[in-house]
Amino acid sequence: MPLRTLINELETDHKLRRIAARVSPELELAAITERSGKASDGGPALLFEQGAGHRFCVVTNLFGTEERTALALGESSLRAFGKRIHASLLAVTGQSADERLRALLAADTLQPVVNHRPPCREIIAPPDLSVIPALTFWPQETVPSLTLPLVFTTDPDTGQQNCGMYRVQIHDSDSATINFSGQSGGGRHLQAWREKNLPMPVAIALGGDPALIWAAGAPLPQECDELHMAAWVSGRIQTVTCGLSQPLLVPAEAEIVIEGVIHPGETRAEGLFGNHTGGYVANPAAPLFRITSISHRADPICPATLVGTPPKEDCYLAKASEQLLLAMLKIAHPPVRDLHMPLETIFHGCALIGVEDSKEGQGIELLQALRSSGPLQRAKLLILLDSDIDIRNPSLSYWRAINQLDESRVFIEQGRISIDATGIDTTRLVEHERVTLELISRRWSEYGLG
Known part of the structure; x- marks a missing residue:
């Protein structure tokens, strides 16, 4: 379902709270999310209406429970999600689980369609990152981050796009770093552009279909398209639009789209970032992303997630990926x-x-x-x-x-x-026999035990 539909459904079910008070993007918003999320029920999703000190809204803890994550993926439970994947893999042919998933996602009915007047282009803004509500989450962090970015790159030879989720830190008004892992789709694309000594086009989308937010971080086999995966999961064809300044397709329903390039070999040291190990990490030579354009909806909502000692909402997105892994393991x-x-x-x-x-x-x-x-x-x-x-x-x-x-x-x-x-x-095994268990069940009241 679209991001805004999910937000509306959660609010209708009293599983989302609006926060009208002005909140600082430096530690305060993260601390509110952390404290609220520690509730026994995972706490509600939080919509910060004053945008963490910016004019954009920020929403956190959308995926803060298994139930909400399943709802975002169009299912009653994550187990049901896994069963649907497994049944669909069994229904297609292929010698391996990877081949079956590729065949499933190759259907023409999953092809995205182009929207030439997309919501993400309602405002064409100056290429200035200071308007983006990036956050600092933990005390030793000095550089604000985007934690649910959909990062789009393309193979320079085949033109095949990839949508991945990588840590993005905003260093100044016109540049950021993107922490690609070497084995990721984006990391492989970066190496291919570097070998050609050409700048790599990059687009970062914030918001969009929650199914795509999951797919961007899911362990999909190579050559599986995340937009196709999101379309299959949600039952909705993904709509895309052409980049403003880069030759990439981006989600038409995104809240914010940031475009730019990474020049071969150009890097910058990251600031410290608190992650799931409970400590801080930093890449001393993260690829440097130079901004060429920014567009957004007239009233954008920027999704963000707090990363740190589990459990956090990123864990529940990972539990959805666990169901994909189980379905594929059963085949293999x-x-x-x-x-x-x-x-x-x-x-x-x-x-x-x-x-x-x-x-x-x-x-x-x-x-x-x-x-x-x-x-x-x-x-x-x-x-x-x-x-x-x-x-x-x-x-x-x-x-x-x-x-x-x-x-x-x-x-x-x-x-x-x-x-x-x-x-x-x-x-x-040391276990009572069924006959004995049935006997004591019949006589339980005789023992005076209720």
Whole structure:
């Protein structure tokens, strides 16, 4: 659904609060979001009407619960989201899960359409980043950041676009840094433009379809188009428009669009940024993004997310990606039945994997396959567990894993740990028989226990 539709639905359901008071973009807005989000129910989404000291509105904690994230993706729950992906992958042909997903997203019905009078062009503004409500979140941060940017780049040879989500820091009125990871779509594009000694066109969209915000950060295989993924997820064709100053297509429904270039080899040191490790990080040589144009809606709403010690709303976006991974793992590795990545370690790829009918040696083979390729290849911890264990119960899962620890079942390579905790003989587990349990259920009131 469109961003504004989601905001309206949350407000109607009393799951979004408007804040009319003027709030500083330096620490205050983040602290309000942090305190509100610590509520047992995840707190409401927050719409800051005075734009954190700017004339733009800012919305935070949109994805602050599994329920809200599922709603943004058009589903009743994230489990339902995963089941829909799995059923759709089964319905298309392909030798691998990656091929099936590419085939699913290749449908002509998912092609975006061009809007020549888009909402994101209602105001053509001077290329001045000081109007953008970038935020500082934690005390040692000195450079404000954009934390939900949709970053569009293109391959210089094929013209294929990529939409990724990377840390953006605004250093002055006409430049910012973008922290591409080397293996990301944007990172590969940057290297290709650098090898040609040409400036890379870049567009940053703020806002747009929440399904695209998720897709931009999802672990999609190469050559899977994020706009197509968002269209499939939302059931709505994405609308795009041509760049004002760069040869890129950008979301027509975006709230704000910033365009510019990255010149080959031009970098700048980032300021400190508080991230999910609970500490600060900084790239000493982040690519420097020089602004060429800015446009926005007449009344833009800038989405932002607080990053820090889990759980935060980025964790729930990652839980949606967990469902994509599970659907693809079931295709690639049929014994896999379930996947759980605890919030505290989800950004390290740590995963509990439930498997069925594991025979001697199969667990080791599966771990080797997961480590050889795919999104769990670099996970810091993988634990395989029999399907009798509820892998969403961490204490029970780790208890089973500890009881199965054996040097023949634990593999450590480059600091990454894999544990095969499968193969338990369930007939020898310490459990009461069903007959006894039925007996005490019938006589429970006789025992005076209610």
